[in-house]
Amino acid sequence: MRALRRPVTAPKLHWADLQEPDRAKVVQVVAELRAEYLVVVGTPVDLRRQERARRKCLERMLEHLQSWNVGLYLLEQRTELLNKKDMNTVNAARQSRRITGSIRLEHVAPSTEPLAWVADVIAAVRARAKSGRKDYGELLQDKLVEDELDLL
Structure with a gap:
């Protein structure tokens, strides 16, 4: 993934x-990785x-990952406050037994973890497909496993 980064001086792909x-x-590299991709x-x-x-x-993502027996979920960092909100969501899901x-x-940090770049690729490819570009x-x-959640 690092070799595919353009410009090569960019902190992430x-x-x-x-x-x-x-x-x-x-996309070919992402497709060849031994992985399944979940999009919520x-x-x-x-x-x-x-x-x-x-x-x-x-x-919802945590519920899916739990059913797949995933032990570690890496999420691209944001600000300290927003990262804390993510952790609060995990803790609340545990307390309510949504995840056990x-x-x-x-x-x-996306600059240190190339696998974090895969989410950007998946999101872009999915958006293109939804707009008719296959x-x-x-x-x-x-x-790709997709779960569409109604937020209403």
């Missing part, structure tokens, strides 16, 4: 920074309540 030939290479999308999102939407999606396993959430979606369709 970001889909918006890539040209089409590089995008194709990146909450809609509709009230722009004034984005953190609520994130919290609901994170709760020993899954841990850790925030990672150019990369076929490469990932057998590896």
Whole structure:
């Protein structure tokens, strides 16, 4: 993943920074990783309540990951306050018994963890597919599990 980063001086690989030939290479690498990808999308999102939407999606993501027996969930770090909100969501899910396993959430700096870049790639490919551009979606369709959450 690091070798595919453009420009090579960028702290992380970001889909918006890539040209089409590089995008194709990146998607191919992501498709070849021995992994399954889970996407939880909450809609509709009230722009004034984005953190609520994130919290609901994170709760659902944790439930899925628990059912897959995932022990560690790496999430791209944000600000200290927002990271704390994510951890509060995990703790609340434990207290309410929505999750019961020993899954841990850790925030990672995208500059140090190339696997954090995969989420950006998956989100971009999914958005392209939803808008009718199926150019990369076929490469990932057998590896992608989607859960759409109604936020109303």
